[in-house]
Amino acid sequence: MDALFDADFGAREPRRVAPGAYHLPGWLAPEQQRWIVERYWDWSQGPVPPRGAKVAGHEMSVKTVCLGWHWQPYRYSREASDVNGARVLPFPDWLARAGRLALAETDFAADAYTPDAALVNFYDDSARMGMHQDKDEDSAAPVVSFSIGDACTFRFGNTEHRNRPYEDVLLASGDVFVFGGPARLAYHGVPRIHAGTAPAGCGLGAGRINITLRETGLGA
Ligand SMILES: O=C(O)CCC(=O)C(=O)O
Numbered sequence: 755m756d757a758l759f760d761a762d763f764g765a766r767e768p769r770r771v772a773p774g775a776y777h778l779p780g781w782l783a784p785e786q787q788r789w790i791v792e793r794y795w796d797w798s799q800g801p802v803p804p805r806g807a808k809v810a811g812h813e814m815s816v817k818t819v820c821l822g823w824h825w826q827p828y829r830y831s832r833e834a835s836d837v838n839g840a841r842v843l844p845f846p847d848w849l850a851r852a853g854r855l856a857l858a859e860t861d862f863a864a865d866a867y868t869p870d871a872a873l874v875n876f877y878d879d880s881a882r883m884g885m886h887q888d889k890d891e892d893s894a895a896p897v898v899s900f901s902i903g904d905a906c907t908f909r910f911g912n913t914e915h916r917n918r919p920y921e922d923v924l925l926a927s928g929d930v931f932v933f934g935g936p937a938r939l940a941y942h943g944v945p946r947i948h949a950g951t952a953p954a955g956c957g958l959g960a961g962r963i964n965i966t967l968r969e970t971g972l973g974a
């Protein structure tokens with residue numbers, strides 16, 4: 755857990771990181787985290803198993819399973835044509851409600867938020883995610899991100915390019931991060947997982963689960 759006390763990461767208080775970007779530390783209670791981890795094991799049974807998406811021929815180290823719509827570089831579809839062709843699981847109502855409750859802690863309109871896709875990522879100790887924009891959605895609605903398990907360094911940058919200026923934020927188990935409005939197309943990534951920092955009681959012994967909610971804007 756020592757990384758959680760690293761001075762570089764600052765206070766664990768709700769904070770606006772940039773215009774349109776919010777960090778809500780410890781927003782999910784341990785019981786909620788454990789329940790979501792249980793759902794994760796259900797989701798990973800398929801019909802579409804978690805897989806490392808292939809970006810420019812390279813398999814991502816992060817393993818992703820999708821709900822509602824399947825994401826592959828760089829589009830959404832109902833069937834996972836790059837995995838096994840099966841239709842992805844539906845987007846659960848409780849997850850949309852969780853997204854609205856989290857958004858209510860920000861300046862974004864929560865009631866109108868209707869996410870229809872979730873990317874559920876699993877990181878082992880060595881998994882990374884390079885700097886990228888979430889730009890395959892036809893909606894300007896915010897992205898709401900939930901983290902469970904090991905903490906990570908989440909790098910949150912600017913909308914122009916993947917380089918500085920950026921800020922490194924520690925996302926620990928139970929944390930929510932929201933980016934929308936002027937931050938919706940900010941580059942972001944995960945350069946490091948802090949192995950061994952998953953708190954007892956979060957339901958995940960090792961590794962990190964991250965769930966991002968998105969509105970695809972694709973309709974039915
Ligand atoms: O794991 C995270 O915190 C970020 C995940 C992410 O950026 C994505 O799935 O597009």
Ligand SMILES: [Fe+2]
Nearest residue numbers: 886887888942
């Ligand atoms: Fe992303």
